[in-house]
Amino acid sequence: MPGETATLPALPEGAARAGPPVLEVEGLSTWFFTRRGIVRAVDDVSFALAEGETLAIVGESGCGKSITALSILGLVPSPPGRIVGGAVRLRGTDLLRVDEEAMRRVRGNEISMIFQEPMTSLNPVLTIGAQIEEALTLHQTALSRAEVRARAVEMLQLVRIPEPERRAKEYPHQLSGGMRQRAMIAMALSCNPRVLIADEPTTALDVTIQAQILELILDLQRRLGTAVILITHDLGVVAETAQRVIVMYAGRKVEEAEVVALFEQPLHPYTRGLMGSIPHLVDENTERLAEIPGMVPALNALPPGCAFAPRCTMATERCHAEMPPYREWQPGHYSACWYAEALMQHGAVP
Amino acid sequence: MTAVLEVEGLTKHFAVRKGLLRRAIGKVYAVDGVSFAVAPGETLGLVGESGCGKSTVGRTAMRLIEPTAGSIHLHGQDITGLSRAEMRPHRRAMQIIFQDPYASLNPRITAGEIVGEPLRVHGLADARQREDRVAALFRRVGLRPAQMKNYPHEFSGGQRQRIGIARALALDPALIIGDEPVSALDVSIQAQVINLLRDLQGERGLSYLFIAHDLAVVRHISHRVAVMYLGRIVELAETRALFATPQHPYTEALLAAVPVADPRKRRPRRIIQGDVPSPINRPPGCHFHTRCPYAEARCREAAPPLKQAAPGHLVACHLR
Numbered sequence: 001m002p003g004e005t006a007t008l009p010a011l012p013e014g015a016a017r018a019g020p021p022v023l024e025v026e027g028l029s030t031w032f033f034t035r036r037g038i039v040r041a042v043d044d045v046s047f048a049l050a051e052g053e054t055l056a057i058v059g060e061s062g063c064g065k066s067i068t069a070l071s072i073l074g075l076v077p078s079p080p081g082r083i084v085g086g087a088v089r090l091r092g093t094d095l096l097r098v099d100e101e102a103m104r105r106v107r108g109n110e111i112s113m114i115f116q117e118p119m120t121s122l123n124p125v126l127t128i129g130a131q132i133e134e135a136l137t138l139h140q141t142a143l144s145r146a147e148v149r150a151r152a153v154e155m156l157q158l159v160r161i162p163e164p165e166r167r168a169k170e171y172p173h174q175l176s177g178g179m180r181q182r183a184m185i186a187m188a189l190s191c192n193p194r195v196l197i198a199d200e201p202t203t204a205l206d207v208t209i210q211a212q213i214l215e216l217i218l219d220l221q222r223r224l225g226t227a228v229i230l231i232t233h234d235l236g237v238v239a240e241t242a243q244r245v246i247v248m249y250a251g252r253k254v255e256e257a258e259v260v261a262l263f264e265q266p267l268h269p270y271t272r273g274l275m276g277s278i279p280h281l282v283d284e285n286t287e288r289l290a291e292i293p294g295m296v297p298a299l300n301a302l303p304p305g306c307a308f309a310p311r312c313t314m315a316t317e318r319c320h321a322e323m324p325p326y327r328e329w330q331p332g333h334y335s336a337c338w339y340a341e342a343l344m345q346h347g348a349v350p
Numbered sequence: 351m352t353a354v355l356e357v358e359g360l361t362k363h364f365a366v367r368k369g370l371l372r373r374a375i376g377k378v379y380a381v382d383g384v385s386f387a388v389a390p391g392e393t394l395g396l397v398g399e400s401g402c403g404k405s406t407v408g409r410t411a412m413r414l415i416e417p418t419a420g421s422i423h424l425h426g427q428d429i430t431g432l433s434r435a436e437m438r439p440h441r442r443a444m445q446i447i448f449q450d451p452y453a454s455l456n457p458r459i460t461a462g463e464i465v466g467e468p469l470r471v472h473g474l475a476d477a478r479q480r481e482d483r484v485a486a487l488f489r490r491v492g493l494r495p496a497q498m499k500n501y502p503h504e505f506s507g508g509q510r511q512r513i514g515i516a517r518a519l520a521l522d523p524a525l526i527i528g529d530e531p532v533s534a535l536d537v538s539i540q541a542q543v544i545n546l547l548r549d550l551q552g553e554r555g556l557s558y559l560f561i562a563h564d565l566a567v568v569r570h571i572s573h574r575v576a577v578m579y580l581g582r583i584v585e586l587a588e589t590r591a592l593f594a595t596p597q598h599p600y601t602e603a604l605l606a607a608v609p610v611a612d613p614r615k616r617r618p619r620r621i622i623q624g625d626v627p628s629p630i631n632r633p634p635g636c637h638f639h640t641r642c643p644y645a646e647a648r649c650r651e652a653a654p655p656l657k658q659a660a661p662g663h664l665v666a667c668h669l670r
Contacts, residue, residue, distance in 0.1 A: 060536035176625045177400075206399035206563065211607035211621045233537065236609030240616055259613040277541035279570035281593065281608055288545050289570070292538035295506050 021048040022194050022227050023072070023111075028086035030064075030071045033079065037300040041067040041081070043251040049195065054221065054228045056242035056259075058235065058274075062296055064251040065231045069197045072229075073113060074103045090195070109139040112188035116200040118180035122172040128183045129153065129168030132190050139191045155186040159216060178209035182216065189220060196221070199231045214241055235278055239263060244332075247271050250307035251299055253326060257333040267335035267343050269312045306337070314339060352426040353387035354525045354557040355411060355444070360384040360420035362403070362410050366630060378629050380406040382581035383420070385656075388525065393551065393558040395572030395589070397565060397604070401629055402578040404561045408527045411559065412446050413437060425524070442472060445518035449530035452510055455502040461513050462488075462498025468520045487516040491546060508539035515546065525557045532567060544571060565608050569593055574662075577601050580629055580637040583656055587663040597665040599642045636668065644669055 030042040042064040049055050057065045070076050072088050074095065088095040090110060095103065107113075115121050123131055132152040136143060143151065156164035159182040172180055181201065188196060198217060202210035218241060221228050230241060238245055238259065245262045247255040247270065255268040266272045276290030294311040303309060309319040318338055326336040329344060337343065362381040365374040381403040388394045396404045410417045413429065421430045429440050448454040455464055466484045469475045475483055485495040491512040502510060511531060518526050528547070532540045548571065550556055562568050568575055569589055576586040577598065585598040596602045603622035610616075624641045627633055633640050639649040648668050656666040 060538060178625055206626070207565070207607045208399065208603060208622050209625065211609075212623065214609070215621055234609065235537075235611040239611045239613040240609040242613075263611070263613050274537060275611070277538050278611060279544070279566040281566045281569060281605065281610065288548070289541040291541040291545055293542075295508060295539065296536075 020051060022051050022091060023049040023229075024087070024089040025068070025072065026087045026089070028068065028071055028088065029084045030067050030076055030081060031084050032081045034300070039299045040251045040302070041299060042071060044086075045248075045251075045253055046086075047246055047253075047256070049227045049229060051194070051227055052221070052225050053244065054218070054230060054242050056230045056232060056238040056245045057248060058232055058238050058245060059248035060233055060274075060296065062250075062299065063248040065248050066199055068248075069113065069199055069229065069231055072197065073107055073111060074100075075107075105139070108135050108188070108193070109191045110193055111195040111197065112191070112193040113197040113199065114181075114184050114188050114201050116203045118177070118184040119172060121184060122180060122187075124172055127169050127171055128156070128175070128186075131183075132156070132168075132187045135187055135190050151190065152186075155190045156183070158189070158220065159183070159186040161186070177205055178212060181205060181209075181213050185213075185216065185220070189224065189226070192224060193226060195229065196226045197229045197231070200233070201230075202237065203232070203234070210237075217241075235274060247274075250297060250302060252307065253334075253336065254308065255335045261330070261333050265333075265344065267329055267333060267340040268308075268337045269314050269339075269343070270308045272343075273311075353423070354390050354392075354425060355559065356387040356423040356426075357407075357411055358385045358421050358423075360407060360410055360422070361418045362406050362415065363418045376630050379581050379632060380629060381410060381417075384578070384581075384583055385420075386576055386583065386586060388557045388559055390524070390557055391551065391555045392574065393560050393572045395568035395575040396559060396561045396578060397563060397568050397575060398578035399563060399604075399626055401580070401626060403581040403629070404578050405529050407578070408446065408529050408559060408561050412444060412527055414446070438472075442468075442521040443524045444527070445521065445523040445525070446527040446529060447511070447514045447518050447531045449533050452502060452507070454514060455510060457502050460499050460501055461493075461505065464502070464513060465498075465516045465520055468517060472521060474521070483520070484516075487519055490519070490550075491516045492542070506539075508535055508542060511535065511543050512546070515543075515550075519550070519554075522554075523556070525559065527559045527561070529561045530563065531560075533562060533564065540567070547571065565604060577604070580627065580632055582637065582653075582666065583664075584638065584667070585663075585665045586656070587660075587665075591660070591663050597659050597663065597670045598638075598667050599644055599669075600638045603641070636666070 026046045028042055028045045032039040032041055045068055059065050071083055076083060083096055095106060129152045132155055133148050136148045136151055153164045153168050156167055161167050161179060161182050175183060202213050205213060232238060242259050245257060245259050246253055249270050255271050266275060273292040277292055279289060292311050297307060305320045305322050306324050309315040324336045324338045326334055328334050329340050360381055361383055364378040364380055366376040366378060367373060368375045384407055386394060396407060398404045409415045411422055421428055424440055424443055462484050465487055466480045469480050469483060484498060488495045488498060493509060493512055532543050535543060560571055572589050575589050575592045576583045579600050585601045596605055606619050622641055627640060635651050636649045636654050639645040654666045654668045656664050659665045659670050
């Protein structure tokens with residue numbers, strides 16, 4: 001589509017869109033049993049996803065955001081990984097208690113996932129069209145062969161791949177990175193899933209292509225009513241796409257809020273640190289970025305108190321000794337910090 | 351003042367070979383007539399999307415790969431045709447740090463040996479002095495001298511990038527070329543490394559050629575910024591001017607595409623469509639015309655020269 005421009009629609013804000021929950025994750029804990037000890041990759045994580053909602057899970061490498069997604073789909077490599085507790089309810093059914101065959105009917109059909117690098121999930125020896133057809137034949141058994149083929153082309157058209165009939169006959173390596181990501185989205189959405197999990201879907205893409213793909217995901221979500229879990233490390237992407245945000249650190253949720261509340265008044269020092277450490281495109285060019293000192297602790301040797309305490313400039317003795325409770329401080333705004341109230345009132349620990 | 355680094359008409363074409371006889375069937379026009387200068391103590395940012403040639407510019411300027419055409423001057427001296435031996439004294443003045451610190455560090459030798467290696471190779475210090483210099487460098491980049499005996503795999507990504515910076519600093523260079531030096535790091539660690547690079551520039555009067563795709567990072571660290579598209583510089587200006595009043599339609603499109611970390615500023619916006627064309631088969635005229643919303647007939651025919659649109663603000667566009 002040379003020379004054309006599209007418009008990224010502004011989203012309606014927050015709770016206005018929240019319908020009944022389609023997916024509920026409760027107390028999910030996924031641990032890895034390694035020679036060096038138990039790695040608590042995901043530790044007691046709960047959230048609900050409403051119909052048509054976009055929930056962002058944000059955090060840095062190793063915070064557990066991707067393992068949370070793999071746990072929902074029953075794709076945690078085992079051994080060494082194991083889901084040691086919790087429930088993942090899809091419209092009331094706990095996916096952690098169904099057998100592998102039932103899970104296969106869920107994956108790609110009711111819950112789909114797209115990844116950072118499309119080449120890892122596209123089959124290099126099958127044409128793009130054949131791969132979409134495969135998903136349809138597997139899950140939509142009522143469709144005839146002709147209908148399946150037509151639907152595959154229709155999906156490629158939906159994700160705005162030019163010349164969809166021709167592209168359907170091409171192999172993944174013949175497409176550009178952006179086109180491959182579109183093809184993967186077409187495949188993921190072909191069975192009209194209720195939930196789409198997008199794990200860093202634009203991280204490997206150039207910024208102009210990233211904008212195209214984000215706009216595409218949001219547009220399709222609106223048209224198809226899919227709920228989206230967007231896993232990302234990029235606060236810019238979060239701010240532009242999500243309605244609600246969960247911030248994870250060292251395997252646990254540290255904060256959760258509607259997107260505007262989170263950016264206006266973050267109630268966890270880690271969230272504040274993240275926001276301070278990114279350079280901006282439009283503000284005054286400050287001399288120094290606010291850095292978070294130190295680095296993420298090893299997940300097999302977490303401190304007894306708050307996992308962020310060793311890097312937190314506000315930490316007190318209590319933070320190092322006792323794990324702070326995860327509490328709701330304002331309607332819909334949760335944080336696990338002993339000093340969330342002080343942050344709320346003074347912006348810092350007095 | 352003489353520029354620390356000045357490249358003129360820098361060009362690098364790679365042959366595309368195919369078949370048993372490796373016959374050349376075409377060319378990748380990676381870099382096509384790029385000119386710029388980096389002043390002492392200055393950071394010049396070089397931005398663009400994958401395949402625009404920005405990394406090739408860095409490597410060619412370092413003479414890690416040979417240019418097809420053009421010249422490279424270091425402190426006013428032409429280093430374009432120098433032999434390996436003749437290059438050697440100049441290597442001290444110009445160092446490079448890479449995106450993936452792990453791939454650029456020898457896994458079999460200790461971090462201390464890695465940082466001390468340039469000193470040893472250039473015969474600049476005996477073993478004892480070297481040890482002291484390396485310890486001082488470790489402290490300066492935020493590592494403990496006790497970590498000198500550890501191997502690269504024992505460090506985190508951010509620490510490995512610090513080792514890379516310490517090694518680059520060992521010879522006290524005038525210029526450091528950073529090829530996506532913070533792109534692989536988590537944001538909290540990225541901020542640490544950006545701050546370190548800025549502090550070092552303040553202390554030592556270093557010049558940087560900072561190659562990156564992240565516009566916010568480039569804006570934060572650069573004094574001037576050059577934007578590349580398919581092997582050519584399309585715009586070059588002071589950072590403030592480039593971000594406040596971009597002149598080239600591609601720069602405009604890039605800036606509009608960056609997500610803004612403020613949900614209240616979420617707004618309808620224009621997104622440029624299409625992919626970057628292949629550098630093997632570039633569109634004629636202005637390479638950007640296939641995606642440009644303002645393109646006219648002349649844009650498809652003639653390549654616009656890079657000319658001054660305002661003092662110090664260069665742009666390659668027929669319409670500006």
